Each structure stands twice: as C-alpha cells, then as structure tokens.
Amino acid sequence: MDLNLLKALNAARRDRQAAILVTALEGGKSWLVMKGDAVEGELGEAIGKAFSTGRSGVVEAGGERLFLNVHLPSPRMVIIGAVHISQALAPMAAMTGFDVRVIDPRTAFATEDRFSGVDLVADWPEDALRDRPIDAFTALVAVTHDPKIDDWPLISALKARAFYVGALGSRKTHARRVERLMQAGLSTDEINRIAAPIGLDIGAQSPQEIAVAVLAQAIAALRQRPDPAGG
Amino acid sequence: MTERNSNPAEDQAPGGAADGQFDPLMVAERWMLDGRKVAVATVIETWGSAPRPVGSHLVIDADGNFEGSVSGGCVEGAVIAEAAEVITGGAAKMLEFGVADETAWRVGLSCGGKIQVYLERIG
Numbered sequence: 001m002d003l004n005l006l007k008a009l010n011a012a013r014r015d016r017q018a019a020i021l022v023t024a025l026e027g028g029k030s031w032l033v034m035k036g037d038a039v040e041g042e043l044g045e046a047i048g049k050a051f052s053t054g055r056s057g058v059v060e061a062g063g064e065r066l067f068l069n070v071h072l073p074s075p076r077m078v079i080i081g082a083v084h085i086s087q088a089l090a091p092m093a094a095m096t097g098f099d100v101r102v103i104d105p106r107t108a109f110a111t112e113d114r115f116s117g118v119d120l121v122a123d124w125p126e127d128a129l130r131d132r133p134i135d136a137f138t139a140l141v142a143v144t145h146d147p148k149i150d151d152w153p154l155i156s157a158l159k160a161r162a163f164y165v166g167a168l169g170s171r172k173t174h175a176r177r178v179e180r181l182m183q184a185g186l187s188t189d190e191i192n193r194i195a196a197p198i199g200l201d202i203g204a205q206s207p208q209e210i211a212v213a214v215l216a217q218a219i220a221a222l223r224q225r226p227d228p229a230g231g
Numbered sequence: 232m233t234e235r236n237s238n239p240a241e242d243q244a245p246g247g248a249a250d251g252q253f254d255p256l257m258v259a260e261r262w263m264l265d266g267r268k269v270a271v272a273t274v275i276e277t278w279g280s281a282p283r284p285v286g287s288h289l290v291i292d293a294d295g296n297f298e299g300s301v302s303g304g305c306v307e308g309a310v311i312a313e314a315a316e317v318i319t320g321g322a323a324k325m326l327e328f329g330v331a332d333e334t335a336w337r338v339g340l341s342c343g344g345k346i347q348v349y350l351e352r353i354g
Contacts, residue, residue: 069286
C-alpha cells in the first residue's frame with residue numbers, strides 16, 4: 001500500500017464516509033472503493049455485500065483472492081447534560097471509539113474546566129445539533145432529567161432511529177416522560193426503545209459506575225444491531 | 232451563546248481523541264510523514280476463537296515501535312520480528328499462527344484459534 005492510498009483511506013475515515021480497502025493477496029496491489037462507487041461483476045457483488053454487513057474478509061473474484069477491509073463511520077455519542085456522570089462517560093466513550101459531543105445549555109455545568117478536551121457545546125440541543133443531526137449511527141444519552149432539555153433530543157433520536165437511546169430518571173420521572181412523548185405523537189414502539197432506567201443493571205451507584213453501565217449498554221446496542229451499515 | 236472546545240489533536244480520527252492517538256492507520260500515516268519506515272499487519276482470516284476480528288491492524292516501524300494489535304498479545308512479537316524483513320525487502324508476506332506448541336517453543340494462540348496475517352510495507 002502506498003502512502004497516498006493510506007492518506008486517502010484515513011481522509012475518508014475522518015470525513016465519516018464508508019470505504020473499503022481492497023488488497024489483491026497475490027501481487028499486493030490495493031485500492032480504495034467508496035460507498036456508492038460503481039464496481040462491476042463478482043467483485044461488485046462482494047463489495048455491495050461487505051458494505052451492507054460491515055464485515056471484512058477474503059473473497060474470490062475474477063480468479064483472484066482479494067481481501068476487503070470495510071471501514072464504516074465510527075458511532076457517535078451525544079450526551080445531553082454536562083453532569084457528573086457525563087464527566088466520566090465522555091472520556092470512556094471516546095476511548096472505546098465513539099465520537100462524543102456533550103451538550104448542555106446551562107453554562108454553569110458546561111464549562112471547559114469540567115470537560116477539558118471534550119467536544120462541549122453550551123447551548124440548547126436544537127441549536128447544538130444543527131451541524132450534525134442525530135442519525136442511525138448515534139447513541140443518545142439524556143442525563144439532565146429536565147424535560148425542557150432532554151425531550152427534544154429524545155424525540156429527535158427516536159425519529160432518526162438512533163441505535164441507542166437512553167434516558168436517566170426514576171421510574172416515576174420516566175412514566176411522566178412517556179406521557180409527554182405520547183402527547184408529542186410518538187408511538188408506544190418508539191417510546192419502548194428508550195433504555196430507562198438507563199444503563200445495564202450492574203448495581204451501579206457512583207456517577208462513574210453509572211457511566212460504565214451506560215457505556216456497556218450503548219456498546220451492546222451497537223454490536224448487536226441487525227444492520228451495521230445503518231439501513 | 233455557543234461555546235465549543237475544539238479537540239487538541241488536529242488530525243482527529245473518527246472516534247475522538249483517543250482513537251486518533253491510538254488508531255493504527257492514523258499512527259502509520261503520522262510515522263510516514265515523520266520519515267519513518269512503516270509496515271502494516273492486518274488480520275485477514277480467523278478460524279475458531281480468535282482474539283481480534285478480521286481487519287484489525289498492527290503497525291510497526293523499522294525500530295520495532297508498534298501500535299495496535301492482531302491478537303491478544305500472543306503473536307505480536309513474531310509479527311514485529313517479521314516486519315523488519317518486510318520493511319527492508321519490500322515484499323509483502325502472509326503469516327499464519329495456530330495453537331501454541333509449548334514443547335516446540337513456537338509462538339501461537341493460547342486460545343486455540345488460528346489466524347492469518349497479511350504484512351506489507353507502506354510506500
């Protein structure tokens with residue numbers, strides 16, 4: 001592989017574009033195929049399948065053994081609430097490969113001191129997500145328990161079929177939330193996708209432990225979803 | 232008011248700062264731009280229980296510095312040793328590792344799986 005090819009591959013990954021690096025195992029020639037590029041014949045079929053399953057592997061095409069390495073966009077995590085849990089969750093999620101943004105309009109919470117090195121936006125979610133709307137590759141974690149702040153991103157994530165939607169709050173808080181979301185026109189099926197109480201049940205108590213429980217639940221949703229290429 | 236902390240790493244990878252720092256392909260690009268000679272190892276097939284999935288990378292420079300992994304630390308040493316030859320010679324290599332054979336002092340995978348690793352030079 002030459003350096004220009006490596007640069008092109010890394011650029012596609014930075015730009016969140018799905019790409020496959022094809023390597024001919026005899027001869028060592030390699031090239032990049034972007035999602036949407038027209039490729040004919042057996043190889044075209046294999047590439048289409050690799051994009052839809054997200055699985056890398058060796059294929060035989062045109063009498064050659066080729067290795068297809070699939071690079072799909074990394075998942076995003078949008079955390080609503082610059083709270084104590086988020087201070088632990090943001091760096092842990094980044095370490096496991098999530099592209100993280102923390103959003104909180106309350107400027108007392110959303111300070112650089114509390115979230116050093118984190119993509120932090122001290123604004124309302126509606127405005128903070130204008131440049132990168134929630135999509136199927138996004139995990140939405142709402143932890144303010146303030147309906148004014150949490151409800152809009154929750155509705156937006158459910159409508160966009162975000163692969164994970166979690167909301168902090170007691171059963172009582174969640175019951176009230178369900179009523180509001182029904183009034184906002186969401187179906188029971190959509191509302192049932194919200195992980196609440198948030199996080200895997202590991203008996204987490206401290207904010208850091210809750211962050212572990214939430215991250216584990218988001219990873220489970222990511223790795224166990226039916227269509228990794230996002231439908 | 233909108234306040235944004237831009238990430239300190241300019242060459243931020245998908246997956247945030249930590250990923251950019253440790254992402255093997257990003258590291259390989261940085262090393263190449265620093266004038267270092269670099270080889271990339273990629274897991275291309277696995278059989279049985281294998282610690283790292285197909286597509287995983289380990290990158291190695293001419294001095295034996297490395298980033299990433301192709302197993303759980305079981306065969307990296309052997310791949311790094313082979314990388315020196317690939318960096319000097321230029322020809323890509325296919326490496327295969329199976330179950331560890333302790334009596335023969337061979338490196339292998341204690342988990343009992345088998346992996347095939349493609350090792351090539353960048354440049």
